[in-house]
Amino acid sequence: MPSNQTASTEAVRILHADLPVNSTLHIWMKAISPNAPGVISMHSSNGQFAQLMATNHEEYEFRIYHVFGGGHIELHYNTETTAISVAYWFTPSDVLETGITVIHTNPGNAPPNLQDGYHFRPPFGWMNDPNGFGRFGGRPHLFYQHYSHGLQWNNMHWGHAVSSDYLRWRHLPIFLFPSEALRARPDKRGGAFSGSAIPLPNGPGIRVFFTEQEKDRTPEEQIQMTAVSPDLFSAGHAEVILEQRPENQGLTLDFRDPYVFRGPDGLWKMLLGSQSEEGGVILLYETQDMTAAGGWTYIGKIWVEKRYATTAIECPCLLPLDGPANDPATRWGLLYGLMNSTDAKTGRHNLSMVDVGWFDGKTFVKEFEQELDFGTDNYAFQAFIDGDHGVGIGWLANWADTGYAVDFPTAMTLPRRLLLSDGVLLTPPIGAAESLRSHILDRTRLSAGQVVTFVNGAIEIIFELTEPGAPVVLELDHPHVHLAVEVNENGLLIRHEEEGKASPEYIAAGARPSRIRVFLDYGSIEVFADHGRWTGTKRIAGFEPVRSAQLKAAPGLVSHATVWALRP
Incomplete structure (x- = not known):
């Protein structure tokens, strides 16, 4: 990463980058005060060729600039009027192979310098739940809950990375952004919450599903959205697919974390987590639409968890474990997190569970259950079938140890296989x-x-x-x-x-x-x-x-x- 260099006055800072032809810059900038805009001037050997401005002094504004000619460029800005959170560049034609190149991170959101560390960490900012974990275009992709501008939770984006072996990752451009209303201030009101991804039926692209949260929005704080990415690194316009919770089910406002998968009948299914007077619940939807773009119908509560005082089930996930999805004898694994749960015997919080049984497309019948992780810092675990067995990954943390006002640089767990053997589920490292x-x-x-x-x-x-x-x-x-x-x-x-x-x-x-x-x-x-x-x-x-x-x-x-x- 090129280092910052100081110009003739201490207030002026210069960022340097050597860009290939047809590069794209992503920059987050803001004004220091409401009295003057933030300004970045862009220079090449021929002089200044562009200027970027931001007037918001509360939250960083996102700016994109395409540099078609490439070469050495400089970004000049006055630190008395302008702040930059993150700046990186990439070339769209080969970003899946080369990733992004970060040229600046604010010290307040920079990652730890861990030369030998081998767990996945974001290149900057906060991270929690894994999202959209799957193999697309021949490569494993990992999306994740993300806030770029600090090490504390705030309005959610989706970060993104790609790998060839699940262990060594290339960071990609930020994939999903909060709505315009939530980008104006760092007020912790919501954003693009957790979800999943499936391949497009024709071509290498993907369709993602996620919950949009906006605190105090009426009648629903949480709704379900979908967006398509034909190029596997940038998302198109998001559309609403479920604008309200199912009626007359006694549910709280919790209605989130869509996990979409192919059922044994060949139809796309969707799980969502919620809470009712009975306890935490997992809701099941399905659609006749082979693209999964719409037409989602509520089927019912596939699971109710009554034993733990959870405030909501989060990040449900369902996948076949020991055979093809369309074989009635195949056992399925239903995985989920119990938000704010407490195990009275041990004092552990936010347990993650897996129930193994049979799924016919409408109902789930449990054969046995086990804890996914006795240490509990494998939360929001998401898995999919890769070849002949399941692969999953979790957030290496627990909400019992953090909060909205805690600096919390964190990681993902080692990726794990899911193998059914002699009446138990094994989850060894890949x-x-x-x-x-x-x-x-x-x-x-x-x-x-x-x-x-x-x-x-x-x-x-x-x-x-x-x-x-x-x-x-x-x-x-x-x-x-x-x-x-x-x-x-x-x-x-x-x-x-x-x-x-x-x-x-x-x-x-x-x-x-x-x-x-x-x-x-x-x-x-x-x-x-x-x-x-x-x-x-x-x-x-x-x-x-x-x-x-x-x-x-x-x-x-x-x-x-x-x-x-x-x-x-």
């Missing part, structure tokens, strides 16, 4: 996660009970027990948190304890694992036991790395252990 391994740090000392020191904060540890459920503690040395992975008579635990602060019990009760795989990164720990039979994810505040590990177990209970250094 196989490509092994490609993160840089070199082996240890194969003997950890299993012998010695301390193994790490070279950086990106680490993978695998150890196996000679007896399922044998008591063992993997102590992890973190400068601010007591952190450990433990197996005892109660199950498998992540111990995350901050001094002077009560901690929930992050436990997979009754688990008796034999093989435990631990991924450490700057700000997170992910535990996969017995190939993902039990999975736990915990965010760690800040970006201080875990410095070392030690296995504590009785002699003979650890058969072997391996430690890898990782890098993206």
Whole structure:
């Protein structure tokens, strides 16, 4: 990223960029005060060729400029009258292969500098739920809830990235924007909330579905929208497809997070999360329209969750697990988040669940259930079928730890497979996660009970027990948190304890694992036991790395252990 350079006066700043032919600039700018506009002048070797202006002094205004000739350009602005939040450029003809090039981020929304970090993070700003996760045009695409201009939640956009292996991502232009009414002020009133994406029936494009939120709008704060992207990186005009909740269902104003998928009868289905007097509910819609552009009809409540005091079910997701969608014997997985729920036994909040059963296109019959993640920091998980199995990803965080006024740089979880095996759902990391391994740090000392020191904060540890459920503690040395992975008579635990602060019990009760795989990164720990039979994810505040590990177990209970250094 080219650095800022100061001109003859300290108030004038210059941004530099070397652009290919036919480049596009995206810039967010605002006026410092209502008394004078914000101004950016654009210069080439031939002198000034353009000027951009903004009059809003409350929120950044979005500007686009096409530079057809390319070459070296300079962006001049006076910091006493003008502020720039983000500026990047790209070439539309090959942006899916090359991504965007960021030339400026405000220090208040800049990402952490984590050279060896391997979890997905946005190039600037706030991020939460994954959206529109799928393979389009032959590549995995990830959209996500995003606010560009700070590290706190605010009026929602959709960020966007593309990959070839789910691990190494190229950042793409901002995909969805809040409505004009919500772009005027950073007032946290709504925006383009969570949703999903499907391929267009003819061609490489996609259709996205999302909830538009506008606080205090009547009669509905939340409505469902759709937009089309023929080029896979820019969205066309969004249109309303559901302008109100289903009537006479006793629902709250919560009506969000459309997940669209092909049902066993070949029709497009849509799930939406809400809340009623009975508890959290998942609503089912369908359409006869093969393009899914309209004609959505309410079918009914496919699921009601009465056990937890949730304020709404969020981010529902339904996909076939062990066979084709049109086979009546195929089991389906219904995944969802329980917003503001509390598990009284452990003190954990905002649980994520998965129910496995049969779906005939109209009704879902549960066979069994399990928690998606005992650590609970795998929220808003979204999955789709890629080839012959499901792949999903979640927000590596939990609303119990953050809020609208908290700086909260965060990440996505490692992508995970969804595999049905012997009556349980396994969610191991995708196989490509092994490609993160840089070199082996240890194969003997950890299993012998010695301390193994790490070279950086990106680490993978695998150890196996000679007896399922044998008591063992993997102590992890973190400068601010007591952190450990433990197996005892109660199950498998992540111990995350901050001094002077009560901690929930992050436990997979009754688990008796034999093989435990631990991924450490700057700000997170992910535990996969017995190939993902039990999975736990915990965010760690800040970006201080875990410095070392030690296995504590009785002699003979650890058969072997391996430690890898990782890098993206």
